[in-house]
Amino acid sequence: MKICVIGTGYVGLVTGACLANLGNEVFCVDKEKSRVHGLIKGQVPFFEAGLESLVLQNFKAKRLFFSTDLVSSVERSDVVLIAVGTPSKESGQPDISAVIEVTGEIARALKKRTKKRRSNQKYKVIVNKSTVPVGMGDIVTKILLEKNVPKKMFAVVSNPEFLREGSAIADFLHPDRIVIGASDSRAFNVIGELYRPLNAHIIFTSIKSAELIKYASNAFLAAKISFINEIANICERVGADVKEVASAMGLDKRIGREFLNAGIGYGGSCFPKDLSALIHLARENGYNPKILNSVIDINEFQIEAFVKKILNLLEKADNAQITLLGLSFKPGTDDLRAAPALKIVEKLIEKGIKINVYDPCLRKNTTQMRIEIFNDVYLALKGSDAMVLVTEWPEFQGLDFDRVKNALKRPIIIDGRNAYDPKKIKELGFMYLGVGR
């Protein structure tokens, strides 16, 4: 098929490259010229394992194209995927202005085609891939009709994405499910056909259900994390180990072990934003959600409690120095958006503590914060009062703990992700503190 993907952010670029790799002809569009020029040269603007080579390979094979020209890219496509950002506004409501703007442009493209070839108007499926509030499908349809695009020329579909940063390509190729929300059987067939090569479980729903499935899924995963963090807080008070508790709970198939890792809480560009949006949506429709509000409260509490743990261990905050291992919101990405580590840094700096950071994916200080970034983990640890692990990058398992001990001023390891075995670390002569153990 010929596909236009609007937006070359995380979702757009991964989707575009993977669809091209399945043999489709994909036109990726972005209004940011420098980004498009970079992509043409093979420069992916963020880190995602395997993406750069997939982009290059498909670009060279002439299946993947990059352009700033939305109208002509839409014109030549059968399917148009909208994958632009919907960031949170102050109120928690998602900002849908980018979706509205591109819908206006899509209308221009559809009308241009009508004028040029009246006899052969081509039906297009307009797909919302961006995470959008329930009702957005109706808004997109309304805009297109108001702009006089004939009804028979298009269908609007909701097809939310469930990719995780760090494993986005594998998630695209092996999805647990693909959700297609539409109100027209022709559109179901076109998008069903697009995903047929993946051999995945496809669910057909109404547009509104598909839109809500995305928010409900992210909110549930965040709730699982906050739930286990609450249990971790109870574990600390009664002397149980949350890792043992989670492992045994997870063996119950109805519960499952995934997303039961206690720690400093969730971050990233999705869970915080999507929870706020769902709460906003519920309130707007006359319902005050209780669990969703608690999920956020617990997530904030985890940071407070963790910072207190660090402060209690330092003899005095004045002139203290700590080394953070990791800064990104999770391993496998350089994404710092809503990273719990940044909130910890902010609170520690307020107390006058000097912060050294080592993150495998960070080579310079891209934050506005007063932190020092090191390219060598042992140099970062030199003279610190404690090593504080905040992102569980696999390479932190292979540290030379003799060198760690020699570098630190005091042999203290505070583990915000329960990445280490407390017994082993204590045997190596460290004082160890995890979360909920």
Ligand code: UGA
């Ligand atoms: C999340 C969802 O997992 C994806 O399915 C979804 O498509 C995506 O949001 C999105 O809406 O675009 P992502 O934000 O990339 O994906 O990352 P996750 O792997 O879900 O992790 C989110 C946060 O939860 C991280 O800060 C992670 O450290 C934390 N987490 C995760 C825990 O604290 N404990 C866990 O057990 C699991």
